[in-house]
Amino acid sequence: MSRGTLFDKVWKLHSIDQLEGGQTQLFIGLHLIHEVTSPQAFAMLRELDLKVAFPGNTLATVDHIVPTEDQTRPFADSLAEEMLQALEENTAASGIQLYNVGSGKQGVVHIIAPELGLTQPGMTVACGDSHTATHGAFGAVSFGIGTSQVRDVLATQTLAMDPLKVRRVEVNGALSSGVFAKDVILHIIRHLGVKGGAGYAYEFAGTCIDAMTMEERMTICNMAIEGGARCGYINPDQTTFDYLRGREFAPQGDIWQQAEDWWRNIASDSDADYDDLVIFDAAEISPTLTWGITPGQALGLDETLPAIENYAVDEQDLIRQAYDYMDLKPGQSMLGLPIDVVFIGSCTNGRLSDLREVAKICELHGGKVPTQIKTVVVPGSEAVKAAAEAEGLDQIFIKHGFDWRNAGCSMCLAMNPDKLVGRQICASTSNRNFKGRQGSPAGRTLLMSPAMAALTALEGKISDVRPLLHKEVQS
């Protein structure tokens, strides 16, 4: 059993009671809600005649259904409009802060809470959305939950949870040029499997993770759920504190030092015990992308697609299905594969540093996206959009033929008008490549880093950023 980890400490601090069924009643410090998974929860509350217990600990935004082009109200999609209206009514009636479109603070829920300084070390965070794992980048213990649980958090600010084991996932050493946080997490999931994390919280650690910025760490933790882990986190350190300092909801003035002291103490002890330890060598990670229909079906750009016999017998069916669906063949290389659409954005890679990486690739390459390729660059939040435009990134995108949009989830799951059509194949910086994920039941998704996606757009085919970046170093 783990002992002395951040997870153990946070769990203990927030445990209210042992429930009759054996679960723990856990206090939730920060509850985030959005328009897709909350309306039914509010309806359940009304049915039970219950009120929101701690409205001040809940924050709402709208992200999944917002159109990224014309955002005038009412939205053209009447169902989307109805969902936003429900959120507006529910939050107003219960005294919950809503960051609506146009507020300057709206965006993908997992992007805005960190950038506002709401997500802090040692917290418990819950949201009716599986990528709540993102907040773990700050050393918060964060859970994606279903709608009945959203109801529970609204009614009591607590959740009934089963305890978890803790696996330390170390990545040590330096990444090669052209290899990014996205490649690291795709590599980890590829090796530990999409169900490898069942029953675990993942503690990401090691010198490679230590050297990462907060935005890179968010990319890592965001996809912990794709590895089957219930949550993922990184111990808070100076990088975390530097990021938080001065943000709207971060501790201010005199209490900052007290906060920092407490945050340092909540981190895992140096002699903590873990239930499991896995170690990766950063130097072995190459630019990685998915080729199949689960985030674990990934490969390095230098490799060729695996033979079906390489997989365990009980996995071969799924691999065959993946080849069929993606229209790919064992032995084939992904390099040079023509694509139709490029999506840059999402809570995995929709932050400012991701957009800067895209702009950098544009300038190094110098060319323009071929006209037959559709691109959508979607900032993760209104704040990211404003910051990107202040730096002139939007002008770079437009000059190089990219379509620059407003903030939202967009084509990550295509609940808004941004969708794949037919069998289109999309180079995407999002987190899921499930069949039909990007809005067309037959659409195909390849997950990759923003840099790889950008160059892929400019070239119209899957491309390797390393030679381009190498030239930059030499010149």
Next chain:
Amino acid sequence: MSSIIKIAGRGVPLRGNDIDTDRIIPARFLRCVTFDGLGEHAFADDRSQLKAAGQLHPFSNPEYAGASVLVVGSNFGCGSSREHAPQSLQKWGVRAIIGESFAEIFFNNNIAIGVPCLSLSAADIDSLQGLIEDKPMLEVEIDLAAGSVIAADFSFKIKMPEAARQMFVRGQWDATGQLLTNLGKVRTRAAQIPYLNKFTP
């Protein structure tokens, strides 16, 4: 709160592993403010794709209409945390799911709506699916107190985390009531959590 001990009904076998919640209920059907009406859209894309290929998805197959025990492979319900997925299955008629394994959020979402997810070994799943495919009218009987599934002359021992099994047997699967009872304790704790109290020691 009512206990859920015995569930008996016809089975519907769904072969394949890693079936994610986007498959169970595609995102476009999430554009709604209630769960009503989700039942008819369960597996919408898989159903229409198979139909176009001249095949029949189990959820479209009239032989399985009215079935209430869904039998699946491993890592069922992975991906998105959307409760719309278990809700759509429940609204379609599913009252229990037997599988090799389940994704955790999906498993918990099912507990919250009173649909037990039970595990059998891969070999047993295969046999059970085979039995149902041979005889769709076969009655599958789940007994959570005894920890067994009986179908025709076969009896399988189910695996389920003990806590979850007890919750159904004792009628404690809906935790909201219990959570509410502790609201006093919750307020006391909230007043002690450093980050909610300006980090004053």
